[in-house]
Each structure stands twice: as C-alpha cells, then as structure tokens.
Amino acid sequence: MFDKLDQIFVTALHWLVGFLPDAWRPLASSLICIAFILSVFPAVFSVTTIFERKGIGRIQNRYGPNRVGIPFTKIRLAGFGQFIPDGVKMLTKEDIVPRAADKIVHFLAPVVMLIPVLLTYAVLPFGKNMTVTDYDAGLLFFFAVGGAVELSVFMAGWSSRNKYSLLGAMRAIAQMVSYEIPLILSAVTVVMVVGSLNLNDIIAHQNQYTFGIAHWHVFTPWGLVGFILFFIASLAESNRTPFDLPEAESEIIAGYFTEYSGFKFALFFLGEYLGMFAIIGLGITLFLGGWTSPVSFLTWIPSYVWFFTKLMAIVFVFIWIRATLPRLRMDQLMNFAWKFMLPLALINILVAGIWHYMAADWQRWLVCSAIIFGAYVVFGRGLMHNQKLGKRIYRYAE
Amino acid sequence: MSPFFIITGIVTLLGAVFAMSLRNLVHCALAMAVAFSGIAALYLQLDAQFVGFAEILVYVGAIAILIVFAILLTRSGEAPEKSVLTSGWLAGIAVSAVVFTMLGWAVLNSSAIPKETPPAPVATVKNVGDALMTKFVLPLEIIAAMIGAVIIALKEESKNENSGRKS
Numbered sequence: 001m002f003d004k005l006d007q008i009f010v011t012a013l014h015w016l017v018g019f020l021p022d023a024w025r026p027l028a029s030s031l032i033c034i035a036f037i038l039s040v041f042p043a044v045f046s047v048t049t050i051f052e053r054k055g056i057g058r059i060q061n062r063y064g065p066n067r068v069g070i071p072f073t074k075i076r077l078a079g080f081g082q083f084i085p086d087g088v089k090m091l092t093k094e095d096i097v098p099r100a101a102d103k104i105v106h107f108l109a110p111v112v113m114l115i116p117v118l119l120t121y122a123v124l125p126f127g128k129n130m131t132v133t134d135y136d137a138g139l140l141f142f143f144a145v146g147g148a149v150e151l152s153v154f155m156a157g158w159s160s161r162n163k164y165s166l167l168g169a170m171r172a173i174a175q176m177v178s179y180e181i182p183l184i185l186s187a188v189t190v191v192m193v194v195g196s197l198n199l200n201d202i203i204a205h206q207n208q209y210t211f212g213i214a215h216w217h218v219f220t221p222w223g224l225v226g227f228i229l230f231f232i233a234s235l236a237e238s239n240r241t242p243f244d245l246p247e248a249e250s251e252i253i254a255g256y257f258t259e260y261s262g263f264k265f266a267l268f269f270l271g272e273y274l275g276m277f278a279i280i281g282l283g284i285t286l287f288l289g290g291w292t293s294p295v296s297f298l299t300w301i302p303s304y305v306w307f308f309t310k311l312m313a314i315v316f317v318f319i320w321i322r323a324t325l326p327r328l329r330m331d332q333l334m335n336f337a338w339k340f341m342l343p344l345a346l347i348n349i350l351v352a353g354i355w356h357y358m359a360a361d362w363q364r365w366l367v368c369s370a371i372i373f374g375a376y377v378v379f380g381r382g383l384m385h386n387q388k389l390g391k392r393i394y395r396y397a398e
Numbered sequence: 399m400s401p402f403f404i405i406t407g408i409v410t411l412l413g414a415v416f417a418m419s420l421r422n423l424v425h426c427a428l429a430m431a432v433a434f435s436g437i438a439a440l441y442l443q444l445d446a447q448f449v450g451f452a453e454i455l456v457y458v459g460a461i462a463i464l465i466v467f468a469i470l471l472t473r474s475g476e477a478p479e480k481s482v483l484t485s486g487w488l489a490g491i492a493v494s495a496v497v498f499t500m501l502g503w504a505v506l507n508s509s510a511i512p513k514e515t516p517p518a519p520v521a522t523v524k525n526v527g528d529a530l531m532t533k534f535v536l537p538l539e540i541i542a543a544m545i546g547a548v549i550i551a552l553k554e555e556s557k558n559e560n561s562g563r564k565s
Contacts, residue, residue: 102422105424105425105428135447136447136522136523136524137447137448137451137523140447140448140451140452140455140523141447141451143455144451144452144454144455144459145454147454147455147458147459147460148435148454148458148459150459150463151428151431151458151459151462151463151466154463154466155428158424158466158470173463173467177460177463196524197523
C-alpha cells in the first residue's frame with residue numbers, strides 16, 4: 001500500500017506513456033518529466049516567496065502580507081494568495097530597455113540564466129526511481145551546467161550599460177568563482193567515500209540503517225564539516241544574505257539586474273530561487289540522505305515527501321539567516337572563502353581518506369574529529385589574527 | 399546522421415563563424431561560448447560524458463569568463479570603427495582552403511589509419527579516473543608541480559605589493 005503510494009508518480013508516468021506507440025515513448029516520457037519540473041518548482045518558488053515575506057516579517061516584528069486570499073472571494077488564507085497578484089503585476093509591467101543597452105544580449109541574459117538552472121534539475125533524484133536522467137556522472141553534470149550561470153550574470157551586467165549593473169556582475173562573478181571551489185571540494189569527499197559520481201548511488205550508500213538510524217553522511221565527522229562548508233558555499237552561490245553583495249540594495253541598487261523590469265526581472269528572480277532549490281537539493285542528496293528517511297520506522301512515508309520536507313526545512317534556514325545576519329564586506333567575503341573554507345575543505349578531503357581506510361570503530365571517530373577540530377581552531381585563529389576587532393571608532397561622524 | 403547531430407553541428411559552426419566575424423569583442427566571446435557548448439553536446443552524443451561535461455565546466459564556465467574579463471580589463475568595450483572583413487580575408491580563405499584539402503587528402507590516404515573502425519571503447523568517468531590515477535599519474539603530478547612552481551615564483555611580488563599598500 002505505502003509502496004504504491006511511494007511509486008504513484010512513476011506508475012502514472014508509465015501508464016500515460018503506455019497509450020502511445022513504442023517509437024514515441026522516450027520522447028513523451030521526457031516531455032512529461034520536463035512538464036513536471038517546469039510546473040512543480042515554480043510552484044514551490046511562489047509559495048516560498050510568501051514564506052519568505054511572512055517569515056522575515058515575523059522575525060522583524062511586523063505582519064508581512066496577510067490580505068490576499070483567493071481572488072473574487074472573501075477567503076483570505078492568511079495572505080498565502082499574495083503570489084498571484086505578484087505574478088500578474090510582474091507580467092503586466094512595462095518592459096523597459098535602456099537606450100544605450102545592447103538589445104540582443106540584454107534580451108538573452110535572463111533566458112541564458114534560466115536554462116542551465118532548469119537543466120540541473122535533470123539529474124536530481126526527487127524520490128525513489130524519480131530521476132529524470134540517470135547520468136553516470138550526474139554530480140559532474142550538475143556542477144558543469146551550474147557554472148554556466150556566471151556567463152548570464154555577466155551578460156546582464158555588461159549589456160545594461162550601467163555602472164551599477166557592471167559592478168554587480170563583477171561582484172557576483174568573483175563571488176561565484178571563489179565559492180565554487182569549496183562547494184566542489186566539499187562534494188568531493190562524498191564521491192571519495194561512495195566511489196561514484198552517480199547521485200542515485202550516493203543515495204543508495206546512505207540508505208542503510210544501524211540501530212534504526214540512517215547512514216547519512218552528515219552523521220560522520222567529514223560529512224558534518226562537508227555539509228556545513230557546502231551549506232555556506234551554497235548560500236554564496238545563490239547570492240543570499242550574508243553573501244548578497246552582488247545585489248546589495250544600499251550600495252548598487254539591485255546589482256546586475258538593475259536595468260531589468262517586468263517579466264525579465266521576474267525571470268531573474270525565478271532563476272535565482274530555482275538555482276537555490278537545485279543546490280539545496282544537491283546538498284540534501286549528498287549529505288542528508290536524499291529521499292531517505294532518517295529513522296527506519298518512518299520509511300513508510302513516501303520518498304518525495306521526505307525530499308520536499310528537507311528542501312523546505314533548509315529553505316526556512318536560508319530565510320532565517322537572511323533575516324538575522326548582516327551583509328559581509330567584499331574583502332571579508334574573499335578572505336573567508338580563500339583563507340578559511342578552502343583549507344578546511346582540503347583538510348576535510350584528507351579526513352575522508354583516513355575515514356575510508358581506518359577500521360570502523362571508535363578510533364576513527366576520535367582521529368577524524370581531532371584533525372577537523374584542530375584545523376578549525378588553527379584556521380579560525382589565523383584568520384582572526386591581526387583583525388583588531390573592538391569598539392568601532394567613527395572618524396568623521398563624532 | 400541524426401537530426402540532433404545536424405542541429406548541434408549547425409549551432410557549433412554558426413557560433414564559431416560569429417566568434418570570428420562579429421565586430422564587438424564581447425559578442426565574439428559570447429558566440430565562442432555558444433560554439434563550446436555545441437562541441438560539448440557533440441561529445442555527449444558520442445557517449446563521452448566526462449569530456450563533454452569537462453568541456454562545459456572548463457570552457458564555458460571558466461575560459462569564456464576569463465576572456466570576457468580580459469577584454470573588459472584591457473580596453474573599452476566600444477566596437478571598432480572599421481569593418482572586420484578586409485581584402486586580406488580572401489587570400490586567407492584561399493590559403494586555408496588549400497591547406498585543408500591537402501591535409502584532408504593526406505589523412506584519408508594515410509596508411510596509419512586502420513580502414514575498418516575498431517569497436518568503440520568504454521569511456522566511463524570511472525575508467526578515465528582509473529587511467530589518470532594509474533597510467534597517467536606522472537603527467538597529472540607534473541601539472542600540480544607546475545602550479546606549485548608558479549605560486550612559489552609569484553610569492554615575492556605579491557608580498558611587496560601588500561607591504562606597499564599598507565604603508
């Protein structure tokens with residue numbers, strides 16, 4: 001019964017495709033999968049915008065949107081209908097292109113942004129047997145395609161012929177290039193231990209239970225460090241606070257999409273959130289067991305429910321961080337990536353190797369935790385050395 | 399030839415042609431990124447997953463960005479006044495056509511190439527990784543050593559720059 005519920009989407013796909021002649025089946029099945037991704041994740045996006053606005057409102061001691069419910073009725077839904085007027089507003093706004101802008105590149109940039117982001121969903125396992133394309137090197141595909149986003153950011157910033165746009169694009173590219181390295185290096189540990197780049201193999205490796213608790217990678221010393229590094233780097237990759245320098249409102253208006261309005265702006269907004277969901281989905285797959293359940297007595301809950309629950313939980317942490325932390329400065333951002341996260345990620349690779357070759361008992365826990373803790377203390381002290389943190393002295397504003 | 403091959407081939411060739419012939423250098427760089435993605439798609443059609451993904455990761459993700467930055471940092475992004483197509487092009491096209499036909503004729507008539515195609519090798523990412531860590535481990539180490547040598551050679555210069563900025 002629960003197995004059937006778990007596989008309901010897979011069965012439905014096979015049933016739908018079964019009506020067609022054999023030659024059409026691969027095409028039809030991929031079209032249905034594309035429609036699934038194109039409908040589900042933008043829906044998650046629209047709900048997330050409401051969660052974000054209401055959550056930040058709650059943290060900042062105000063209400064947030066609470067009026068709009070179902071249109072033309074008196075049902076308010078506590079403001080959860082807000083995304084419908086938001087979307088209509090975006091679609092009906094005037095599309096303004098600056099006169100000096102490079103028209104073609106300016107038009108293409110949001111499209112180029114969205115395509116690689118949507119492609120990354122092709123390899124993510126949303127549930128048991130629910131991967132669109134089961135590539136042998138799925139992880140590599142994800143990082144390769146995700147790297148193409150930088151080009152679209154540059155296209156948007158350069159083609160607008162606006163100083164703020166170009167500054168934002170430069171900041172965004174510098175940040176993305178820097179944080180991609182700890183992102184990939186923290187994922188390498190998982191590849192080393194599992195011995196495969198296939199995301200389904202990585203999940204199968206975590207889908208075992210001892211004493212009723214799953215073998216998620218986050219429950220090991222290297223996995224915990226890897227997950228935290230991956231989490232911080234994914235915050236930076238998706239341009240979220242405290243790493244939102246590329247679109248710092250108080251300094252450079254909106255960064256690389258300053259000169260975009262209407263639907264093109266909505267595409268950037270959508271691309272940014274979909275990129276965030278994709279990278280969170282990858283983090284879940286690598287470290288949090290993908291669609292598996294944390295404890296063995298909850299395995300009857302459908303796999304896709306677990307995936308989306310974990311996704312929304314981490315999105316909530318992202319929103320929480322956005323409402324809590326201030327923005328970093330550019331040099332702090334770069335120092336943090338190159339002097340703290342990169343060495344720690346390299347040490348973590350070493351630790352994963354030691355973990356793989358030591359016998360599975362308490363000693364390897366001790367050795368691995370000691371190395372990681374030592375490295376953390378040394379790098380942390382090294383970075384804080386000569387920082388002269390203390391009371392802020394105002395030179396001109398006394 | 400499958401329709402996918404024809405489409406990706408046309409996209410790659412158009413990207414390459416525009417990369418040479420467009421006036422604005424940034425446009426050329428973007429067109430080259432299109433050509434790189436087309437080449438990656440061609441590799442993927444040949445079941446060479448690792449090469450295809452590495453092509454996107456390295457060329458579209460890194461080299462294109464590097465070129466674009468180099469253009470922005472070295473000159474203003476204005477397009478040149480005079481046309482890119484000049485009379486020298488005709489001679490260039492003629493010479494390259496002659497060289498291409500000569501090379502093509504030589505390759506096709508060479509005895510070094512076996513006449514019947516050998517069975518396609520299995521090039522999974524795992525095989526590529528195994529080969530890199532066993533048969534080709536020395537070249538890999540040499541690359542790492544070269545990067546280390548560059549860093550050691552750079553060190554003094556960057557130190558001077560830092561001290562200069564602080565004082």
